[in-house]
Amino acid sequence: MEISAMLSQLRDPMGVPFFPVVFQVLMVLTFALHIFMVNIVLGGSFMAIWSRLKGGDYNIRLSKTLAKATTVNLSVAILLGIAPLLFVQVIYDPFWYSATLMSGWWSMLFLLIIMLGFLALYVFYLKGRNGASGGGIFGWFTLGAVLFAGVIMHMLAMQSLHPEEWVKWYAPGGVMDTSGWAFNAFSIERFLHFIVPAFINTGIFMMLYAWYFKPRSDMDGAYLDWVAGTGAKLTLYAFFVQIAVGFWFLLGLPADLAFIYNPWVWVAATLALAAFGMVVKAQKDPIGSAPLLGLLSVVAVLGMSITREVLRMTYVGVYEYSIYDYPMSMDWGSTALFLATFVAGLVVIAYPIGIAFKAGRMNAEAAKEL
Amino acid sequence: MYPLFEIPTVGGPMLIASIATFHILPSHVATGAFWMAYFIERKAITQNQPELMEFLKRFTLSILIFCFVTGSLTGVGIWYSATAISPRAISGLIHNYVWGWATEWVFFIIEIVTIYVYFYTFGKVSDKTHLRIGLLYALAAWISMVIITGILGFMMTPGKWLSTGGFFDGFFNETYWPQLFTRTSMMFAIAGSYAAIVAGTLKDGGRDTIRKIAGRWGLGGIIAGALFTLWYYTKLPASALENIQQIAYTSMMLKVSLVVGVVMALYFLLLALGKGGFVSPAVGILMMVVLFAGIGGGESVREISRRPYLIPGYMYSNQIIGHDMSAKGVSSEVDKFNEEGILKNYPFIPEDLRVITADNYLKAGEVITKLECIACHTMESGGRNSLADLESGLTAEDIVADILDDLASSYMPPFVGTEVEKRAAAAYMAEVLTDGEAPDAEWVVNGN
Numbered sequence: 001m002e003i004s005a006m007l008s009q010l011r012d013p014m015g016v017p018f019f020p021v022v023f024q025v026l027m028v029l030t031f032a033l034h035i036f037m038v039n040i041v042l043g044g045s046f047m048a049i050w051s052r053l054k055g056g057d058y059n060i061r062l063s064k065t066l067a068k069a070t071t072v073n074l075s076v077a078i079l080l081g082i083a084p085l086l087f088v089q090v091i092y093d094p095f096w097y098s099a100t101l102m103s104g105w106w107s108m109l110f111l112l113i114i115m116l117g118f119l120a121l122y123v124f125y126l127k128g129r130n131g132a133s134g135g136g137i138f139g140w141f142t143l144g145a146v147l148f149a150g151v152i153m154h155m156l157a158m159q160s161l162h163p164e165e166w167v168k169w170y171a172p173g174g175v176m177d178t179s180g181w182a183f184n185a186f187s188i189e190r191f192l193h194f195i196v197p198a199f200i201n202t203g204i205f206m207m208l209y210a211w212y213f214k215p216r217s218d219m220d221g222a223y224l225d226w227v228a229g230t231g232a233k234l235t236l237y238a239f240f241v242q243i244a245v246g247f248w249f250l251l252g253l254p255a256d257l258a259f260i261y262n263p264w265v266w267v268a269a270t271l272a273l274a275a276f277g278m279v280v281k282a283q284k285d286p287i288g289s290a291p292l293l294g295l296l297s298v299v300a301v302l303g304m305s306i307t308r309e310v311l312r313m314t315y316v317g318v319y320e321y322s323i324y325d326y327p328m329s330m331d332w333g334s335t336a337l338f339l340a341t342f343v344a345g346l347v348v349i350a351y352p353i354g355i356a357f358k359a360g361r362m363n364a365e366a367a368k369e370l
Numbered sequence: 371m372y373p374l375f376e377i378p379t380v381g382g383p384m385l386i387a388s389i390a391t392f393h394i395l396p397s398h399v400a401t402g403a404f405w406m407a408y409f410i411e412r413k414a415i416t417q418n419q420p421e422l423m424e425f426l427k428r429f430t431l432s433i434l435i436f437c438f439v440t441g442s443l444t445g446v447g448i449w450y451s452a453t454a455i456s457p458r459a460i461s462g463l464i465h466n467y468v469w470g471w472a473t474e475w476v477f478f479i480i481e482i483v484t485i486y487v488y489f490y491t492f493g494k495v496s497d498k499t500h501l502r503i504g505l506l507y508a509l510a511a512w513i514s515m516v517i518i519t520g521i522l523g524f525m526m527t528p529g530k531w532l533s534t535g536g537f538f539d540g541f542f543n544e545t546y547w548p549q550l551f552t553r554t555s556m557m558f559a560i561a562g563s564y565a566a567i568v569a570g571t572l573k574d575g576g577r578d579t580i581r582k583i584a585g586r587w588g589l590g591g592i593i594a595g596a597l598f599t600l601w602y603y604t605k606l607p608a609s610a611l612e613n614i615q616q617i618a619y620t621s622m623m624l625k626v627s628l629v630v631g632v633v634m635a636l637y638f639l640l641l642a643l644g645k646g647g648f649v650s651p652a653v654g655i656l657m658m659v660v661l662f663a664g665i666g667g668g669e670s671v672r673e674i675s676r677r678p679y680l681i682p683g684y685m686y687s688n689q690i691i692g693h694d695m696s697a698k699g700v701s702s703e704v705d706k707f708n709e710e711g712i713l714k715n716y717p718f719i720p721e722d723l724r725v726i727t728a729d730n731y732l733k734a735g736e737v738i739t740k741l742e743c744i745a746c747h748t749m750e751s752g753g754r755n756s757l758a759d760l761e762s763g764l765t766a767e768d769i770v771a772d773i774l775d776d777l778a779s780s781y782m783p784p785f786v787g788t789e790v791e792k793r794a795a796a797a798y799m800a801e802v803l804t805d806g807e808a809p810d811a812e813w814v815v816n817g818n
Contacts, residue, residue: 104375178376334469334537
């Protein structure tokens with residue numbers, strides 16, 4: 001069967017309930033937020049273990065803080081991962097389902113491994129909170145679990161980009177492989193391109209932590225300066241690595257895609273360059289630079305997410321697949337329901353976030369007035 | 371039609387059912403527990419019982435671990451496992467209800483934000499503010515149930531959606547309200563059961579008070595849940611009620627859930643009367659396991675009674691679109707596949723397998739058998755709902771005449787495909803699956 005005809009046949013016959021571009025925008029946006037949080041989880045759990053291993057007052061305090069923060073960050077990362085997973089199934093359903101079905105057990109394992117990693121993280125955090133020096137093994141397990149989950153998700157994404165291989169992978173020699181253990185595609189440079197920023201963003205997260213608590217008179221200012229300085233250095237070193245990985249990834253893409261000439265690549269590269277300049281500048285004043293750098297890192301991750309989507313469109317465009325011609329079966333009512341809820345939801349969460357933000361920055365007695 | 375994912379021995383439906391049944395525990399604790407927490411916190415503040423706040427801290431941390439680790443991931447797990455077993459059904463649901471799920475996701479955001487803020491501001495902000503944040507969580511969590519129930523109900527009774535294709539026509543279906551009230555009641559029962567476990571971990575103050583509260587909330591929840599379940603059954607379509615009566619497994623699971631309901635009611639009664647001293651964490655967990663069995667019974671009934679459909683009136687259990695859906699411009703695939711063949715329309719096989727010959731009929735038969743049967747049956751002997759066992763001793767001719775030609779009279783979808791495809795499937799079942807007599811290749815290919 002011809003590939004473009006196959007992709008067209010696999011699309012859901014009911015069509016999409018609103019303009020596909022809206023799902024695409026939401027998918028890219030939520031993926032950016034998701035991967036940003038995944039970055040902080042990965043880098044945060046690594047730094048929490050590393051600091052505990054190094055020992056010393058500051059390192060142990062940093063380890064406890066990062067372990068605690070990572071429990072929240074992992075929850076948020078999972079939450080933010082649901083949305084792009086939902087939207088990808090709306091507009092790229094033939095790709096996502098084909099890739100997932102060939103690797104059914106891997107997709108199940110993905111969830112199991114995150115669950116176990118999350119439980120291990122709580123053990124690591126609670127042991128550290130209660131002053132125990134052990135528990136590092138649980139931290140390593142969490143880190144390994146999140147990395148392994150990333151490997152699986154990356155493999156599924158890579159399999160989905162190669163419809164020309166699907167039949168060969170699924171039915172080699174004409175015999176269906178229904179075992180669900182297919183593991184056919186992996187690109188180490190692409191994978192690293194999403195993993196190395198973990199250290200960049202965790203460094204920025206540490207700088208933001210110091211900036212956030214700086215106004216509190218009952219916090220140790222010297223410790224906060226140390227955290228911010230350590231974060232700034234981590235970000236800088238990781239940035240050098242990311243630049244090298246970025247070139248490796250870009251140059252390793254199939255030449256016939258001509259992706260290097262795509263304007264989005266250069267927009268993303270410019271953003272990355274601006275971020276790099278800021279990181280260099282931030283070495284002098286890590287705490288003062290934190291808010292702007294934090295904002296810029298989110299924008300840079302968004303740029304990366306957009307570029308990833310443009311690359312996907314280039315891959316699937318070879319087979320004349322475009323989400324923009326997905327048949328529509330408009331449903332204004334449910335669209336309005338979501339948009340209204342989304343706006344109202346943002347207003348609602350502003351209240352508890354505002355309370356938490358203020359309470360964390362105040363001395364205990366003052367916060368009781370909130 | 372997508373690649374197939376075969377789960378040996380237990381089969382796909384049991385995998386989904388296990389994850390889904392487990393998920394009900396943390397998800398209902400997550401939705402119900404904070405109404406109880408709000409009540410307890412008010413009591414702690416107004417009656418100056420600070421020991422109750424100690425319980426709440428422990429309760430909230432345990433909820434963060436139980437519900438926001440296992441609960442959230444098994445929730446996604448239902449989605450993943452259902453995708454891996456029935457991708458077209460999930461796709462159909464998503465293409466209708468994507469905004470419903472996205473709306474539910476907004477409430478998940480509120481839940482996550484409020485529960486963490488609630489936990490980390492214990493004793494740090496004013497009582498009024500802390501209570502308000504707890505209430506906000508409880509509301510958001512319950513509204514996520516209000517939304518998902520519409521989609522769950524749709525899978526049993528799609529209602530006017532079949533003729534209009536409208537989101538809200540399917541959402542507010544015949545079983546929506548009874549199911550929402552049942553789940554709302556059950557969330558208090560499950561949360562009560564969970565609170566009793568956490569109370570058992572307390573060494574002193576507040577333990578007995580919490581056990582009594584857990585018992586009252588649990589008992590109220592389970593009685594109300596039973597009444598609303600009766601209402602739910604009056605709204606089920608005749609075909610579902612027929613399935614419950616006719617399928618032995620379903621009627622057995624219904625009895626299991628009834629017995630568990632009675633046992634749990636007695637358990638909650640003892641707690642409510644202050645006779646819960648025996649409820650250590652281990653006993654509490656044991657009772658949660660009993661509850662799990664009851665939920666498993668109820669969910670099995672709900673799942674199996676909608677056979678032969680995944681989406682009644684639209685898509686069969688094996689993901690073949692069985693009926694026109696004019697409002698969305700979708701045609702039934704039955705006539706098309708009967709005429710052209712299912713192999714011609716399955717993209718994931720080599721071209722030389724699309725036409726059945728004397729050389730390839732077993733390979734082709736395997737594809738057809740798995741495409742049409744794997745959603746409910748395992749292939750190997752000893753597996754759950756095993757085709758090898760069900761068809762043991764039958765010849766290919768028997769399988770065609772006694773089973774494949776007669777499927778539509780049962781709760782199974784009809785065989786869809788050409789006559790030669792039907793014979794190839796029967797040949798594969800007779801010759802390979804059951805290790806029986808090989809049919810004549812001429813009979814398979816030409817019917818004589």
